[in-house]
Amino acid sequence: xxxxxxxxxxxxxxxxxxxxxxxxxxxxxxxxxxxxxxxxxxxxxxxxxxxxxxxxxxxxxxxxxxxxxxxxxxxxxxxxxxxxxxxxxxxxxxxxxxxxxxxxxxxxxxxxxxxxxxxxxxxxxxxxxxxxxxxxxxxxxxxxxxxxxxxxxxxxxxxxxxxxxxxxxxxxxxxxxxxxxxxxxxxxxxxxxxxxxxxxxxxxxxxxxxxxxxxxxxxxxxxxxxxxxxxxxxxxxxxxxxxxxxxxxxxxxxxxxxxxxx
Amino acid sequence: xxxxxxxxxxxxxxxxxxxxxxxxxxxxxxxxxxxxxxxxxxxxxxxxxxxxxxxxxxxxxxxxxxxxxxxxxxxxxxxxxxxxxxxxxxxxxxxxxxxxxxxxxxxxxxxxxxxxxxxxxxxxxxxxxxxxxxxxxxxxxxxxxxxxxxxxxxxxxxxxxxxxxxxxxxxxxxxxxxxxxxxxxxxxxxxxxxxxxxxxxxxxxxxxxxxxxxxxxxxxxxxxxxxxxxxxxxxxxxxxxxxxxxxxxxxxxxxxx
Numbered sequence: 001x002x003x004x005x006x007x008x009x010x011x012x013x014x015x016x017x018x019x020x021x022x023x024x025x026x027x028x029x030x031x032x033x034x035x036x037x038x039x040x041x042x043x044x045x046x047x048x049x050x051x052x053x054x055x056x057x058x059x060x061x062x063x064x065x066x067x068x069x070x071x072x073x074x075x076x077x078x079x080x081x082x083x084x085x086x087x088x089x090x091x092x093x094x095x096x097x098x099x100x101x102x103x104x105x106x107x108x109x110x111x112x113x114x115x116x117x118x119x120x121x122x123x124x125x126x127x128x129x130x131x132x133x134x135x136x137x138x139x140x141x142x143x144x145x146x147x148x149x150x151x152x153x154x155x156x157x158x159x160x161x162x163x164x165x166x167x168x169x170x171x172x173x174x175x176x177x178x179x180x181x182x183x184x185x186x187x188x189x190x191x192x193x194x195x196x197x198x199x200x201x202x203x204x205x206x207x208x209x210x211x212x213x214x215x216x217x218x219x220x221x222x223x224x225x226x227x228x229x230x231x232x233x234x235x236x237x238x239x240x241x242x243x244x245x246x247x248x249x250x251x252x253x254x255x256x257x258x259x260x261x262x
Numbered sequence: 263x264x265x266x267x268x269x270x271x272x273x274x275x276x277x278x279x280x281x282x283x284x285x286x287x288x289x290x291x292x293x294x295x296x297x298x299x300x301x302x303x304x305x306x307x308x309x310x311x312x313x314x315x316x317x318x319x320x321x322x323x324x325x326x327x328x329x330x331x332x333x334x335x336x337x338x339x340x341x342x343x344x345x346x347x348x349x350x351x352x353x354x355x356x357x358x359x360x361x362x363x364x365x366x367x368x369x370x371x372x373x374x375x376x377x378x379x380x381x382x383x384x385x386x387x388x389x390x391x392x393x394x395x396x397x398x399x400x401x402x403x404x405x406x407x408x409x410x411x412x413x414x415x416x417x418x419x420x421x422x423x424x425x426x427x428x429x430x431x432x433x434x435x436x437x438x439x440x441x442x443x444x445x446x447x448x449x450x451x452x453x454x455x456x457x458x459x460x461x462x463x464x465x466x467x468x469x470x471x472x473x474x475x476x477x478x479x480x481x482x483x484x485x486x487x488x489x490x491x492x493x494x495x496x497x498x499x500x501x502x503x504x505x506x507x508x509x510x511x512x513x514x515x516x517x518x519x
Contacts, residue, residue, distance in 0.1 A: 030349075030351045030352075031349050031351060031352040032349075033349065148361075148362055148363040148364070148365075149363050151354075151362055151363070152362045152363040154352070155346060155348065155359075155362070156343060156346055156347075157323060158318055158321065158323045158341070158343050158415075159341065159343055159346065160363075161318075161321050161322050161323035162321040162322075162323070162339055162340075162341030162413070163341075163362075163363050163364075164363075165363050202351075203351070206351050206353065209353045210353050210355060210387070211353055211354065211355060211358055212352060212353060212354060212358070214353070215353055
């Protein structure tokens with residue numbers, strides 16, 4: 001299929017794959033106020049990229065392992081009541097800085113770090129698409145399997161305990177899903193803008209949804225639309241693709257705010 | 263507490279020698295109590311006395327540093343939290359909320375809302391409810407699994423006196439209808455004590471317990487709440503027994519709480 005072989009089509013398919021997983025997960029990020037949490041996790045993945053390049057391992061795997069470790073660390077801290085906004089902010093920025101320094105220390109490797117900070121979606125190949133859609137399928141599977149329990153835990157940990165739902169277990173599921181999304185999104189929008197792809201479609205969908213399920217579906221639609229439109233616009237105007245996708249999502253958010261008020 | 267033979271069978275949930283420490287601070291120690299079938303037990307105590315902590319330990323949300331919580335096998339608990347702050351970015355109708363985590367039928371949801379005294383709100387958003395409506399929705403959700411014990415943590419916080427009196431009457435009605443036990447925490451001594459079979463006065467440990475009148479006259483209780491409360495309790499009892507005659511009483515003692 002000629003269309004599938006064009007790099008633009010591959011980019012759109014990859015972007016849609018990330019968006020379809022990031023949007024429903026992003027709803028939980030919004031509902032549970034985990035924006036800083038997801039930023040810290042995403043930023044830590046740069047360190048994972050550096051380590052993967054050092055040990056000649058797949059970048060996806062490196063990013064995912066380090067993102068998962070970071071997410072587990074801060075969710076343990078917050079479980080003990082220690083992770084304030086400040087602590088999460090410290091973790092997020094430190095992880096990014098350490099990652100950048102680690103990349104610069106790599107011997108004999110000249111990599112374009114910008115590609116990992118902001119994504120390089122036009123360079124995705126068939127293998128990348130398989131990994132992205134594989135990861136997205138796992139995330140969507142996890143979320144739909146645990147959906148009701150996740151919602152219950154989101155409403156309150158005491159309520160969850162009394163209903164036979166262990167909120168720590170649900171937090172762990174979200175943590176795992178987040179690490180997977182970070183790993184598959186790093187090539188598409190980059191470590192710095194993953195948070196945007198989680199938050200903005202969910203925030204835009206809020207105004208049109210009366211149930212959590214509707215919000216997740218609408219967010220997915222907005223995310224996929226932003227990815228497709230962003231790829232196309234970046235091609236026309238020769239702008240960086242990852243940031244362009246986020247700009248389209250941000251525009252959707254503004255339109256949704258105005259549309260509801262009108 | 264000495265355990266009589268057979269007591270284990272009727273006690274739905276019990277706590278033995280419970281100690282809870284949080285961040286190095288001892289919140290509760292040497293707490294032993296049991297709730298039996300069908301009784302209404304109220305825990306009173308000043309702020310920071312560990313009332314909510316005790317309930318959270320009993321529903322399994324906190325693990326004890328020492329001692330244990332024993333629940334009857336397969337005990338169905340209906341838990342009503344102090345409040346449920348729902349993030350305004352989470353769209354959730356009352357009907358959908360009742361189906362978390364387990365889906366319930368429309369008729370079950372309707373009958374639970376009816377019993378909680380709030381039949382008309384199934385399609386409303388949780389965030390749009392008043393404090394009193396929210397408490398009743400939480401009560402309705404707690405009733406869904408046909409609980410053997412209802413556990414309520416300051417369920418009338420933010421309600422005015424009339425509102426909370428009505429809420430406690432609803433609890434009493436549910437108890438006589440379903441025979442479920444009720445364990446609740448409250449700071450509204452005079453309202454809640456009149457509706458209780460047994461009162462436990464807590465301040466880090468159990469200071470005293472017994473029938474409401476016994477507790478209200480116990481020196482440990484007076485040391486915590488002052489002597490005025492007993493008058494308020496008596497006044498409430500008086501009011502309560504003459505509820506239908508609408509006599510006007512001198513309410514000067516009511517400020518005592």
